[in-house]
Amino acid sequence: MIHKWMLQIFRRRVLLAILILIQFGIFAVLINQSITYSIFLKTLFTFLSIAIALHVVWKKGKEAYKITWILQVLIFPVYGALFYLMFNRQTKTKKLQKKLEDVYDFHQSYLYNEQSVFLEANKCYPEYGAQMYYLQETMGFPVYNQTEVNYYPIGEEYYQAMLEELVKAEHYIFFEFFIVSEGKMWTEIQEILIEKAALGLDVRVMYDDIGSFVTIPKDTKKQLVEKGIDCRIYNPFHPVLTSSQNNRDHRKVLSIDGKVAFTGGINIADEYINEIERFGHWKDTGIKMKGPAAWRQTLIFLELWQTMDEALLESEMNLLVPNFKVTSQPKEIGYVQPFADSPTDTQNVGEQVFVKMIYKARKSILINTPYLILDENLETALVLAAQSGISVKIILPKIWDKYLVHMTSRSYYKDLINAGVEIYEYTNGFMHAKSIIVDEAVAVIGTINFDYRSLYLHFENAVVLYGVPAIKDMIEDFDQTILESEKIKIEDLSQSLIVTFSKRILRLFAPLM
Structure with a gap:
């Protein structure tokens, strides 16, 4: 029997889709009629297309984006020009960026930013000193010690760890996920959240509307508020046709009392813990942090949350700051540096971290990612690494969730393999993990995919691990996953002229996927 809420979601989805299609239809008819009967408008659109093409060439930005927009404007001079005007400024939301800057400034005095820790970490890992400096001094993401990290190689283990920590919450629970879906996972978490809110804890839930649009009832927010959850x-x-819908909150953050925090690729949906099957066995990973780095992850949650506040109150923040006991730390525990990325500024933090790590590699680079849609910087870095004798291995899914995206990812295989990169496809199902491990010593794990959407259009978060013992667990899991994957060879790739041409066309439009 179909649940009543599922029928409501289906009807809502169909209705909104129809409304958008109607708008597209009206838009197309009006434009066609205008240019058919008006020489002036036709001439105007022609000059507009030329002006936009020149503007794209002139302005700063990713060359891949420039080429894509120029092609659209020249091939479809009317619609390409109008869509450029409508959607090009989607990553330049000035009002939101100003609010975020206010929040960043407000958070500065709460960072637990100790210069001595940075100097220690720099001394232990001098080759990554520039990266630590970039994240801490330029972007405001300090490096921390005194933080214990646990790695979870599968969603089921990650989920159980989340439940164990949730029931221990004493002061507050902050919950931010791209997808929240009805099912076992959400039901059990929601029960704990409601129970904790009833006990007087500060419980806050935030999810992305597009990510959760068809997975939970429309009145979920109302139901949570009635239970005392913000x-x-x-x-x-x-x-409505708008340019603001392309920047989504793709972050996954669970913070408990500011002392324990979780992040990784796992959303709140039953396929992530293989309770239901979607695209075969779902392979995903995550980490738990316990210590000062968990507090920085908490501030990452508060970034978007507080952009929706009318005012930033110091008294409220003081109630959230945890107390940490400072003890002598053996170097073996390593250093932890959580960071976030925003599409509203001019810094592509995720990409900068990936590129820096790849160029610093001396022995090996291990990558898990569901998508591989690279710009010139990342592709060149990977190719050069492989051509320099560094072992580069990438695991992607064999079973795809988005056909065009998967085919676009595969369009990069030939060039990478010819350069010496080893590419594997996880044969048991869908690979959704997002991580990179360099030289068995430094790693990044979080929400960032190796694609344009993650690197430039979404709000994301991740954590850099320097010498953390959990990296050993990540390597063991990677090696095990290789055994469950198929190595792709050049002869396995279709050499058909039509397929090759189609993939090249997809590459041209990759920035919009």
Whole structure:
């Protein structure tokens, strides 16, 4: 029997889709009629297309984006120009960026930013000193010690660890996920959240509206608020043609009392713990941090949350700051540096970290990612690493969730393999993990995919691990996953002229996927 809420979601989805299609239809008819009967408008659109093409060439930005937009404008001079005007500024939301800058400034005095820790970490890992400096001094993401990290190689283990820590919460629980879906996972978590809110804890839930649009009932926020939970929906979806819908909150953050924090690729949906099957066995990973780095992850949650506050109150922040006992730390525990990425500024933090790590590699680079849609910087870095004798291995899914995206990812295989990169496809199902390990010593794990959407259009978060013991567990898991994957060879790739041409066309439009 189909649940009543599922029928409501289906009807809502169909209705909104129809409304958007109607708008597209009206838009197309009006434009066609205008240019058919008006020489002036036709001439105007022609000059507009030329002006936009020149503007794209002139302005700073990713060359891949420039080429894509120029092609669209020249091939479809009317619609390409109009869509450029409508959607090009989607990553330059000035009002939101100003609010975020206010929040960043407000958080500066709460960072637990100790210069001595940075100097220690720099001394232990001098080859990554520039990266630590970039994240800490330029972007405001300090490096921390005194933080214990646990790695979870599968969603089921990650989920159980989340439940264990949730029931221990004493002061507050902050919950931010791209997808929240009805099912076992959400039901059990929701029960704990409601119980804790009833006990007087500060419980806050935030999820992305597009990510959760068809997976939970429309009145979920109302139900949570009635149970004493503060709930916010990031960037609510409206059936109106707009440029604001492309920047989504793709972050996954669970913070408990500011002392324990979780992140990784895992959303709150039953396929992530293989309770239900989607695209075969779901392979995903995550980490738990316990210590000062967990507090920085908490501030990452508060970044978007507080952009929806009317004011930033110091008294409220003081109630959230945890107390940490400082003890002598053996070097073996390593250093932890959580960071976040925003599409509203000019810094592509995730990409910068990936590129820096790849160029610093001396022995090996191990990558898990569901998508591989690279710009010139990342592709060149990987190719050069492999051509320099560094072992580069990438695991992607064999079973795809988005056909065009998967085919676009595969369009990079030939060039990478010819350069010496080893590419594997996880044969048991869908690879959704997002991580990179360099020289068995430094790693990044979080929400960032190796694609344009993650690197430039979404709000993301991740954690850099320097010498953390959990990296050993990550390597063991990677090696095990290789055994469950198929190595792709050049002869396995279709040499058909049509297929090759189609993939090249997909590459041209990759920045918009």
